[in-house]
Structures are given as C-alpha cells and as structure tokens.
Amino acid sequence: MTNGNPIAIRADRVARHYQMGDALVRAVDDVSLEVGAGEFVALLGSSGSGKSTLLNLIAGLDRPTSGAIFAQNQNLAEMTPEELAHHRSHTVGIVFQAFNLLPRMTLEENVELPLRLAEVDREERTARVREAIERVRLAARLTHRPSELSGGEQQRTALARALVNRPSILLADEPTGNLDSATGDEIMNLLREINDTGMTIVMVTHEQPRAERYAHRMIHMKDGKVVADGGRA
Amino acid sequence: MKGRDLGELALRNLREAFLRNSLTTLGIAVGVASLIAMVSLGVGLQDFANDRLARSGLFDAIFVTPQSSAANFRGAQGPVFAPVQPAKPLDEDARQKMAALPNVVEVYPDIRFPTEIHFNGNPFATMAAGVAPAARKDGAFDGMKGSFFSGPDADEAILQIDLARQLSDQPDSLIGKSVVLRYAERQPLAPDGAGGAPDGFSIVPKEKSLRIVGIVETEPAGGIGSLGRGRLLIPLQLAEALRTTQANDLRDLLRGNPNQRSYESLTVRVNDPPKVKEVEDAIKDMGFTAFSLIDASKSLSIVFTVFDLFLGIFGSLALVVASLGIVNTLVMAILERRREIGIFKALGASDRDIRRLFFVEAGTMGLLGGVLGLFIGRLIGLAINFGTNFYLKRRSLPEISVTAVHWWMVVLAILFSILISLAAGIYPASRAAALDPVEALRYE
Numbered sequence: 138m139t140n141g142n143p144i145a146i147r148a149d150r151v152a153r154h155y156q157m158g159d160a161l162v163r164a165v166d167d168v169s170l171e172v173g174a175g176e177f178v179a180l181l182g183s184s185g186s187g188k189s190t191l192l193n194l195i196a197g198l199d200r201p202t203s204g205a206i207f208a209q210n211q212n213l214a215e216m217t218p219e220e221l222a223h224h225r226s227h228t229v230g231i232v233f234q235a236f237n238l239l240p241r242m243t244l245e246e247n248v249e250l251p252l253r254l255a256e257v258d259r260e261e262r263t264a265r266v267r268e269a270i271e272r273v274r275l276a277a278r279l280t281h282r283p284s285e286l287s288g289g290e291q292q293r294t295a296l297a298r299a300l301v302n303r304p305s306i307l308l309a310d311e312p313t314g315n316l317d318s319a320t321g322d323e324i325m326n327l328l329r330e331i332n333d334t335g336m337t338i339v340m341v342t343h344e345q346p347r348a349e350r351y352a353h354r355m356i357h358m359k360d361g362k363v364v365a366d367g368g369r370a
Numbered sequence: 371m372k373g374r375d376l377g378e379l380a381l382r383n384l385r386e387a388f389l390r391n392s393l394t395t396l397g398i399a400v401g402v403a404s405l406i407a408m409v410s411l412g413v414g415l416q417d418f419a420n421d422r423l424a425r426s427g428l429f430d431a432i433f434v435t436p437q438s439s440a441a442n443f444r445g446a447q448g449p450v451f452a453p454v455q456p457a458k459p460l461d462e463d464a465r466q467k468m469a470a471l472p473n474v475v476e477v478y479p480d481i482r483f484p485t486e487i488h489f490n491g492n493p494f495a496t497m498a499a500g501v502a503p504a505a506r507k508d509g510a511f512d513g514m515k516g517s518f519f520s521g522p523d524a525d526e527a528i529l530q531i532d533l534a535r536q537l538s539d540q541p542d543s544l545i546g547k548s549v550v551l552r553y554a555e556r557q558p559l560a561p562d563g564a565g566g567a568p569d570g571f572s573i574v575p576k577e578k579s580l581r582i583v584g585i586v587e588t589e590p591a592g593g594i595g596s597l598g599r600g601r602l603l604i605p606l607q608l609a610e611a612l613r614t615t616q617a618n619d620l621r622d623l624l625r626g627n628p629n630q631r632s633y634e635s636l637t638v639r640v641n642d643p644p645k646v647k648e649v650e651d652a653i654k655d656m657g658f659t660a661f662s663l664i665d666a667s668k669s670l671s672i673v674f675t676v677f678d679l680f681l682g683i684f685g686s687l688a689l690v691v692a693s694l695g696i697v698n699t700l701v702m703a704i705l706e707r708r709r710e711i712g713i714f715k716a717l718g719a720s721d722r723d724i725r726r727l728f729f730v731e732a733g734t735m736g737l738l739g740g741v742l743g744l745f746i747g748r749l750i751g752l753a754i755n756f757g758t759n760f761y762l763k764r765r766s767l768p769e770i771s772v773t774a775v776h777w778w779m780v781v782l783a784i785l786f787s788i789l790i791s792l793a794a795g796i797y798p799a800s801r802a803a804a805l806d807p808v809e810a811l812r813y814e
Contacts, residue, residue: 193808196716198715198716198807198808198811199807199808217723218720219721219722222718222719222720222721222723223717223718223720224720225716225717226717226718226719227718231716232716233716233811237709237712237713237716237811239710239713241382241386250714251717251718252390253371253372253379254371254714254717254718254719254723255373256371256375257502258371298717302718303666330647
C-alpha cells in the first residue's frame, strides 16, 4: 500500500530475534510491508510490540535475524558496516524521544555534526546548517547549549540535525514522548511541513490520536507482528 | 571524517576530561623524560669520550715513520736475507708531499730533546718538546693557568706543573717570568777546501731565553708512538728553528748525507677521523710506514651504542608503564561516552571513524606528552650536568657536559611516544568502534 508512489522502504519477512537466557525474544517477527516515497507512516503499538526495533532496522542501527529490508532499493541486511554507516549518514535522518543532543556542543555544532561525519566541505556546511536551523525556526539560539534550550527547542534541534544532510527518509522514534501536549503539536506540525516537501516519514508512537491527526497511514504492531496496516482510522 | 574534524573533535574530548587527560599526558611526559634523560646521558658520555679522544690527537692523526728494513723480512713468504734497501728518507720533501694530500690539516715532526734550563741561577734538567698550534684544543690545555702561546714561533714556554713546582714553591708566580733554555744545536760544517760537501756536522751548545706564559696540570699526549711530549713545551716552529740535535741525526751522519736533515717521525693530522684510512693508505703508497688508532675508535663506538641501547631500554620502561595510563583513560572514556558513541553512529559515523577518533585522542596525548617530556628530560640532563660540574669544580677540575640532546633524539622520542600511545589506544579504540549503537543509545 504505497499510494502508487515509488517504494522508499520495503520489509520482506523481516525478523529480529534476541536470545535472553533460555528465552528467545521475537522483537520483530516475520514483518513484511512497503512504504511509498513521500508517505507519512505511523508505527503504533504498546510497549514491547517491536515498533522501535523495526525502526532501528530501517535506520540501519540493527540488522535483521532473517528476511530482507530495503531502503531506496538497497538491501540493508546485506550491507557491510561501512555501507550501513553511509546509509545512516545519507539516506535516513533519525530523531529520538530523548533528543540525544551532545550536551557540550552548541545548537549549531550539534546540527553540524552529521555534515562533519559525511565529510561535507566547511563552506557548504555553514549554509546547510543555517538552512536546517531556519527550517525549525531556531535561528536565534545558534550558540546555545542543549541545557539552555527547552524540550521543544531541543527536539527541533534534533530535527534540524536529522534533516541537515538532506536524507530521503526521516525516522522518528516517539518524537513527542518527552514533550507536553502543545510542544508535541509544534513538533508534529513541523514533521507535517517536512513531509509536505516530499520526504518520507516513519514515526514510532503510542499516541494514536496524534498519529490519526498527522500521519497518512498507521501500522499497528503487537508482539513483533503487524496486526493492522491501513489509512487513518 | 576528515582529519581536521577528527582533530577538532579529539581536542574537544580531551578538554572535557581535562584533569584526567592531563595526568595521563603527564605520565607519558615522565616516561619520555626518563627516556631522554637516560639516552642523553649515554650519548653525552659518548660525545664526551669521543671529544676527549679526538682532542688527544690520537684519532685524527697518523703516525708516520720511515719504512723499516724489517719490512723486507718476510719469513716463509719471501727471502729471509734479502738485500737491505735503504729506507726512503722522511725529509722535508716528504713532509710537503704529505701536507699536500687531501683532507690533511697539518704535518709536523715530533721534536723532543733533552735540555737544561736555568732559573734564578739554578740549573734544572728536563725534556723539552715542540707543540703544534693544533694542540691548543688538546684536553691537556683545558683549565691551564696563564695562556697558550701567542704565536707559532713565539719565544715562550709552557711548563708542566711538576717542573714548575721544582722551579718555585708558588708555581703560579712563574707566569710572566723568564727561563733560559740550554740546548745542543746541530750546525752544518763549512764546505771543505775542495768545494765538496762536508761529511759531518758540529754540535754547539746554545741558549735561548723564554718567557713562561702558562702552566698545565697534565703532560700533553705526544701522539701515537711517544709516551709524552715533555715538561717544557715550546711552539713547534720555534723548536724547529732551534735545530736541536735529534736522535736520528746520527743515522743521517752514517748514511753519508748529514746535510739532508730527516725526521724520525711525522704526525699527520686529518680534518675528519673517517678520512684517516684514506690518507693513511696514500702515505703508505708514498713508501712510508703509517698507522692510526681509528679501529680502536670504532670499537669504542660499538661499546657506546650497546650502552645507549640499554639505557634506552631502561628509559623506555617508564613510557611503557605510562602507556597503561592511556589504556585506562580511554577505557574510562568509553564508559563515559558510551551514549555519545551511539549518537555518533546513529548520525552516520562508521566504526572506522570511532576508532580513528580514539586513536587521534591517544596520539594527541602521546604528542603532547612527548613534547613536554622532552623539556623535562632536558631539564633533568641540565641538572645532571650542573651536579657533575659542581662536583668537578670542588675538585678543581674543568667543567664538562655529560648529557647531550641531538635532533634525532628529539624526533625519535616524539615518534616513539606517539607510537606507544597509539599502540595503547588499539584496545580502547577497537572496543569503542565495536559498540552496538542500539545498546549504546539505551545507555544512561
């Protein structure tokens, strides 16, 4: 179900199992799905349903135990560690619930970090950082450190950092989980604006009302499996 | 990640845990200082020994004598009783030819003669010797009282302390005073009535007044083949001009050529010890016997190389111990920066980037520790010099330098420090690079 758009992400019978003592944990179990380019997909489910694990697999932070997972037609399961790092650097941008900003860097330096890792020239970096920061409307806080920013500002910084290397897919893991309702809405509006520019977004959340309001499509997971995949409820 | 960005991030990380990283760097510095102090002591002693030997005139000098008739005595390899060929005379002509050889600084005869000096009306028998100008740098003249000769043919004398004590209870007071040198001069005979060359020479007693300009503690070495120069030293040109009778004068007489004066031996001084062999061979080709002590110098060099090696090994031990500090610091950094490493990986850092970042941090500590250690090591060297000279001064001995830092030591010490630090960083860097990003991001 990709609304006729080219496929941005495809999971083909993907499984991620963990061995914990004697028990085998099936975090993601035989999941197959497709996400079209430009879609805004919400992955919903209760804690332990496997939605974050699936997001990590799409992000290339983790590898599937079996199955294949494609992003921009590249099978992540067959990539070398270097290729996966390139995927994380150039194909996807990631936003976390806990923001994960580096506390000793300023807002500007945090946003610049992915460009350093991608070996982008210094002259171009400055322009891209300004562009990303303006996009999340934080131009006035360039030299502030994360501890000097509010939760919403921190998440907007994280969003700018995820966008600065111009990825084609934005992955967001509970982006509003640490924010109050109004600030959460601000972030969701930003995500919506970003999606309107054609960027594919996959967002993990357990807040169904928000997902219904902003996402094009909701995929429900339970015990590592997709139990429902459809449009807004 | 580009090198400049790696460097900036590494420096930022090092600044974050400033105290811990400074202490680790200081540990490296102490290790390098220990290494530098040990090796500079070994090299300094080697330089000192080489300098002393070079100044003794033994290692840049070739001792030349006329070819002995014994050269024809070849035992089983040739006729035992071959006819004795007259040896090529070691005369002024030969001396000039040797002086013209490449790399030869000077050629001078070993002039020594028995003399009687008169001071305050009292006679003193002693041995006098000519001293070449180049002997000024001999160790024997270090710390001498008074001064060296004012010119190569000045009517001046330097006394050895034992002779000076015979002349006066207060040897220092002799400087500036005059002594009368009595010697036997060799004078050519007048041509005979038939206009032929005279077949002999006469020996005439002569006197020369000399001003005492200096007093030396030790008798300067006389070069290879002689035990010492003498206790009354005069400029070599002056000694030659005095035409004193020499031991080989009788040989000249017996050979029927008493007016063609020859030398018993000549000392050829070369500008660089490694050139000695080349000059020595050239002199042998001219038909003279020549030998040098250059091989002994090589043996000394080997001894000191082994000595330096062991000092270096002991000095390195502290650096090896310090490298454990780097391992500890970086392992601690991994624990503290676990989440940060996860964030880096999530943003696109490869395992290689993380490994390089830790390597740069380790290498930077090595570089800073190396540079700091060089300064500390040099200070230790200077302290050793100071202590040694303090001791020597109390014993009225001339100052010396027993430690030396050469440029190659500076380069090697810093390189060694960086290499040891990088080696110490291998384990932490590999461990950091291998962190699972999902696990690392969960770490609180």
